[in-house]
Amino acid sequence: MRTWLITGANRGLGWHIAQAAIAAGDNVVVTGRTQANISDAYRSHDTSRVLTLSLDVTATDQIQKAVDATIAKFGNIDILVNNAGYGQLGPFEDNSASDIESQFATNVFGLFAMCRAVLPVMRNQRQGHIFNIASIAGLAGMPGASVYCASKFAVVGFSESLAQEVAGFGVQVTLVAPGAFRTDFLDDSSARFGSAPLAEYEEFSSKVRSSSANNNHNQPGAPEKLGQALIELALNPKAPLHFIVGSDAISLAETRSASRKDELQRWRHLAVSTDA
Numbered sequence: 001m002r003t004w005l006i007t008g009a010n011r012g013l014g015w016h017i018a019q020a021a022i023a024a025g026d027n028v029v030v031t032g033r034t035q036a037n038i039s040d041a042y043r044s045h046d047t048s049r050v051l052t053l054s055l056d057v058t059a060t061d062q063i064q065k066a067v068d069a070t071i072a073k074f075g076n077i078d079i080l081v082n083n084a085g086y087g088q089l090g091p092f093e094d095n096s097a098s099d100i101e102s103q104f105a106t107n108v109f110g111l112f113a114m115c116r117a118v119l120p121v122m123r124n125q126r127q128g129h130i131f132n133i134a135s136i137a138g139l140a141g142m143p144g145a146s147v148y149c150a151s152k153f154a155v156v157g158f159s160e161s162l163a164q165e166v167a168g169f170g171v172q173v174t175l176v177a178p179g180a181f182r183t184d185f186l187d188d189s190s191a192r193f194g195s196a197p198l199a200e201y202e203e204f205s206s207k208v209r210s211s212s213a214n215n216n217h218n219q220p221g222a223p224e225k226l227g228q229a230l231i232e233l234a235l236n237p238k239a240p241l242h243f244i245v246g247s248d249a250i251s252l253a254e255t256r257s258a259s260r261k262d263e264l265q266r267w268r269h270l271a272v273s274t275d276a
């Protein structure tokens with residue numbers, strides 16, 4: 001029986017990943033920003049296998065408490081799912097410095113802090129698997145999502161590097177890059193738009209907002225299937241480093257990789273001319 005620790009598990013992808021882990025018979029520690037919401041989301045579950053904890057990933061003291069409570073109840077942490085996150089949307093110039101800091105505080109620094117707290121446990125065990133939920137927006141830049149993309153590119157770079165640093169301790173890292181999945185991601189309850197809108201971007205911003213509203217809860221990806229896929233990958237010694245998931249994400253990744261290859265070839269002569 002494996003033990004999971006999942007952030008942002010009161011709804012969306014985190015909730016579905018937790019449901020799949022519970023159905024697989026594993027121990028699951030599900031965390032959410034408010035105790036009431038997380039308790040409510042799991043009120044019908046067996047408390048001997050499911051532990052609900054309040055955890056805001058921007059609060060370092062809560063992180064260590066959650067790790068300690070997990071060890072106290074289950075004795076180990078096999079799988080960490082760094083899922084908590086949200087989209088700070090709109091053009092870069094509409095976003096204040098504080099909008100951007102908040103985005104990085106959750107999507108990047110919160111994820112780092114979780115890894116910092118859990119890695120000593122996994123190193124001591126000489127095994128573990130960290131899933132960092134990045135996004136296809138961490139592999140391909142998108143207009144109207146520059147701040148969000150920057151945060152997810154950071155998660156991708158971090159995960160690729162961390163994977164190589166901890167492999168020797170038996171710890172695996174998989175960065176999950178979903179396409180669009182049907183959650184509250186684009187909902188007003190999650191997505192945030194820049195708080196300093198500029199008149200010059202008004203037309204573009206309103207297109208971003210209306211496209212988000214149209215896609216909200218109409219995304220092609222089924223979150224329960226993503227949850228099921230992670231159950232299959234967890235602790236699999238051959239699990240991929242990059243798990244690009246959803247056919248929209250695969251197709252965007254293929255297009256980006258083809259255009260990058262083409263650009264590389266086209267400018268190769270100039271790029272290699274700088275060697276000493």
Ligand SMILES: NC(=O)c1ccc[n+]([C@@H]2O[C@H](COP(=O)([O-])OP(=O)(O)OC[C@H]3O[C@@H](n4cnc5c(N)ncnc54)[C@H](OP(=O)(O)O)[C@@H]3O)[C@@H](O)[C@H]2O)c1
Nearest residue numbers: 008012013033056057084085135178180181183184185190
């Ligand atoms: N759905 C997609 O299309 C998609 C695609 C690519 C990547 N992703 C990524 O998948 C992850 C989950 O998003 P989702 O689609 O499931 O969206 P969601 O339904 O809006 O759920 C987001 C979850 O993250 C939690 N969260 C936000 N800030 C937090 C913080 N500071 N501390 C702890 N929890 C926090 C939310 O808690 P509250 O309920 O308290 O707000 C909620 O539980 C995110 O990292 C997102 O970037 C989603």
